Amino acid sequence: MRPSRSDVSPDTPVRWHVVKQLWPYLLEFKTRVFIALACLVLAKLAGIGLPYVLKYTVDGLNTEDTATGLVAVPLSLIIAYGTLRLLNTIIGEVRDTLFGRVTERAMRRMGLRVFEHLHQMDLNFHLNRQTGGLSRDIERGTSGISFLMRFMVFNIGPTLLEIAIVVGLLFAQYGFSFAGIILSSVVAYVWYSMKATNWRTRYVHAMNKADSTTHTRAVDSLLNFETVKYFNNEGYEASRYDSNLAEWEVARRKNRLSLFALNGGQAFIIAAAMTAMLANAAYGVASGDMTIGDFVLINAFTMQIFMPLNFLGFVYREIRGSMANIDKMFSLLDKSSSVSDAEDAQELTVSKGEIRFEHVSFSYREDRPILKNVSFTIFPGQKVAIVGASGAGKSTLVKLLFRFYDVTAGDISIDGQKIRSVTQQSLRKHLGIVPQDTVLFNDTLIENIRYGDPSADESAIESALETAHLSQFIELLPDKGDTRVGERGLKLSGGEKQRVAIARAVLKNPPIMVFDEATSSLDSGSEQAIMQALSALASNHTSVMIAHRLSTITDADNILVLKNGELAEQGSHHALLAQKGEYARLWTLQQKQED
Incomplete structure (x- = not known):
């Protein structure tokens, strides 16, 4: 022994x-x-x-x-x-x-x-x-x-x-x-x-x-x-x-x-x-x-x-x-988790997909506030983008929505149900995400995609592959879908990993979708194709898009602009440009960089 x-x-x-x-x-x-x-x-x-x-x-x-x-x-x-x-x-x-x-x-x-x-x-x-x-x-x-x-x-x-x-x-x-x-x-x-x-x-x-x-x-x-x-x-x-x-x-x-x-x-x-x-x-x-x-x-x-x-x-x-x-x-x-279900926690039921942030403040440390009294509403079926400079608190909003952390003050609710009063499992069951940094398991390509819904049948997987524009890529591989992706997906490029993440989210098919820089690793041609697919996907979901490239969210129903942890302004693309505020400044900077 x-x-x-x-x-x-x-x-x-x-x-x-x-x-x-x-x-x-x-x-x-x-x-x-x-x-x-x-x-x-x-x-x-x-x-x-x-x-x-x-x-x-x-x-x-x-x-x-x-x-x-x-x-x-x-x-x-x-x-x-x-x-x-x-x-x-x-x-x-x-x-x-x-x-x-x-x-x-x-x-x-x-x-x-x-x-x-x-x-x-x-x-x-x-x-x-x-x-x-x-x-x-x-x-x-x-x-x-x-x-x-x-x-x-x-x-x-x-x-x-x-x-x-x-x-x-x-x-x-x-x-x-x-x-x-x-x-x-x-x-x-x-x-x-x-x-x-x-x-x-x-x-x-x-x-x-x-x-x-x-x-x-x-x-x-x-x-x-x-x-x-x-x-x-x-x-x-x-x-x-x-x-x-x-x-x-x-x-x-x-x-x-x-x-x-x-x-x-x-x-x-x-x-x-x-x-x-x-x-x-x-x-x-x-x-x-x-x-x-x-x-x-x-x-x-x-x-x-x-x-x-x-x-x-x-x-x-x-x-x-x-x-x-x-x-x-x-x-x-x-060791106990700082985020735990309440004793009387109920199952979250999502009928419409309305998300409401009410006076939300958050800090990882008391002396360093990240979000300050942020309030906004994402209505059912809307495509809402969240933009801002690095460190403004965009990704923190996503972590709070998924309840990886609890808010320091205020409340977040989905269809009128405060997320702290429902079980974490039922909350995340109704949320899907395409993260900026996609980490894959050291398994086959298909199994990594199936992770979005382990019970999914072959037709559902094929549909997800088509939506994520992965079908043609898989056909070119010697082992097709049985190709192993390596530790943390190191055998795939950044764009290929993001397509796998998109396919996962499509396969899960939750009522609320979150896209955290979902196309940041894609080339221009792939980005346009994926954006069209995501737009079709978002039409039946409440969608939250964390975006760095503002050109990808011009068709959003509402754009939330964060600055230093506060909601500086919100509105449509054209309305925000007309205001000539923080969003207009960011847009101008990006246009100059692209030129």
């Missing part, structure tokens, strides 16, 4: 409450857990019985006449020894098989729960997260569940049970000396292992921290592959990556040396205990108080107890780390 790699701090306490949090997942398969625990007890009893069978077999063989000894040894003892060995293995396999289902289901449940929760978090959380580090947290958390469940139930617990039974049997049969040596050596072994493990945890922590940093650096660099190439910074990225690897190398070397100290100390305690037990048993045989079979039994019990304890340092550290990793994953679930 691949152990969970913890990044637990040296001062992090053991989080026993994690076991309580995992308890409901165990209860999902009560019968399996009960049978697995029963198998565990049976396997331990079979294991404890083995030294006794070995003792009586040796005593039976220990006669002056070997032939007589062979006859004297009951054949049933030899058969019993082999049977117990087989049972010990088979029962263990049955136990692991039964409990494996419990562990795998718990990992599945937790993985899905975290995945769904992350998709419910607000945009601000995802803008500030580090994808590489977050993915490692989830990976370590789910792996930690498997490790914790299996080793807590099948290593630590059974070992303690076996120690208690063996100490009791040795005390009852051979007196305090043997039981005392075993008990004291086990206590010394456990104490040293825990102390040494806590001491070396700082090195494990440093190694895993360097590992996470290196992984995050690699993921971030590869995701921004184009940027690295544009600025010719391959050497710079390699240098930074190597610097992270150097830190990891040093941390790993220190971790390895501390592991040597842990293993060396454990080996000394085991050797001392074995020597003391065998010396005591040899003295008993020499004095006639014990048989050779007793000597073999003492040796077998000592080895049997210390074999599972040999991994105690590793198991203790990993269980402690697993608890920390699981707790860290649970802490993701404790």
Whole structure:
């Protein structure tokens, strides 16, 4: 099994409450857990019985006449020894098989729960997260569940049970000396292992921290592959990556040396205990108080107890780390989104598609207002454009409409329903968007388009392809619609990606459409064709167009002009030109640039 790699701090306490949090997942398969625990007890009893069978077999063989000894040894003892060995293995396999289902289901449940929760978090959380580090947290958390469940139930617990039974049997049969040596050596072994493990945890922590940093650096660099190439910074990225690897190398070397100290100390305690037990048993045989079979039994019990304890340092550290990793994953679930549905949130119903912004103000930070008391109405079926200089707040209006953020003041409503009083899922179900920066999944072209409506049939997809003027482009591709677009769609040009975004929006076919610079990456010929298609599409929808090129929105029913976060003016193209205000200034500047 691949152990969970913890990044637990040296001062992090053991989080026993994690076991309580995992308890409901165990209860999902009560019968399996009960049978697995029963198998565990049976396997331990079979294991404890083995030294006794070995003792009586040796005593039976220990006669002056070997032939007589062979006859004297009951054949049933030899058969019993082999049977117990087989049972010990088979029962263990049955136990692991039964409990494996419990562990795998718990990992599945937790993985899905975290995945769904992350998709419910607000945009601000995802803008500030580090994808590489977050993915490692989830990976370590789910792996930690498997490790914790299996080793807590099948290593630590059974070992303690076996120690208690063996100490009791040795005390009852051979007196305090043997039981005392075993008990004291086990206590010394456990104490040293825990102390040494806590001491070396700082090195494990440093190694895993360097590992996470290196992984995050690699993921971030590869995701921004184009940027690295544009600025010719391959050497710079390699240098930074190597610097992270150097830190990891040093941390790993220190971790390895501390592991040597842990293993060396454990080996000394085991050797001392074995020597003391065998010396005591040899003295008993020499004095006639014990048989050779007793000597073999003492040796077998000592080895049997210390074999599972040999991994105690590793198991203790990993269980402690697993608890920390699981707790860290649970802490993701404790993070709440700043944008959440109200307890009495209703489903949004769109009958007309009227959008109303009423005295809306918004700021990402208190000292930096983005929108200031903005009010306007988009009537059903209208095509409304929003224009303004960069930073005026155009895209922020879209984010607020989709409720990626909640307004600081004021209200936004659709058909008289405030969007804060409806569920986010129902709100976004009725909104479609063609974003300025289209990011695609690393899948086929057709599957990326189908994302607009996963249940769409082939005819609907074909219609969307025609509307987005993608049909001819797909036919020219060697793999047609099965062409993979690469990570974030890097194999497609900006214009091709925007056409895919348009096809997605067409396929979704919501009553309200938002176009955020929808034709910014298209050439003039394609732009005219797409604009005609979008005009036909917009005729049956309420349409909001965020535009930089004013020539694309001259036919809009109403144009909203933003300036410094405020609604400076609004009206039709010709009416705004006649006002000779902000819109007329922007129009004149663009006309001069085109000339």
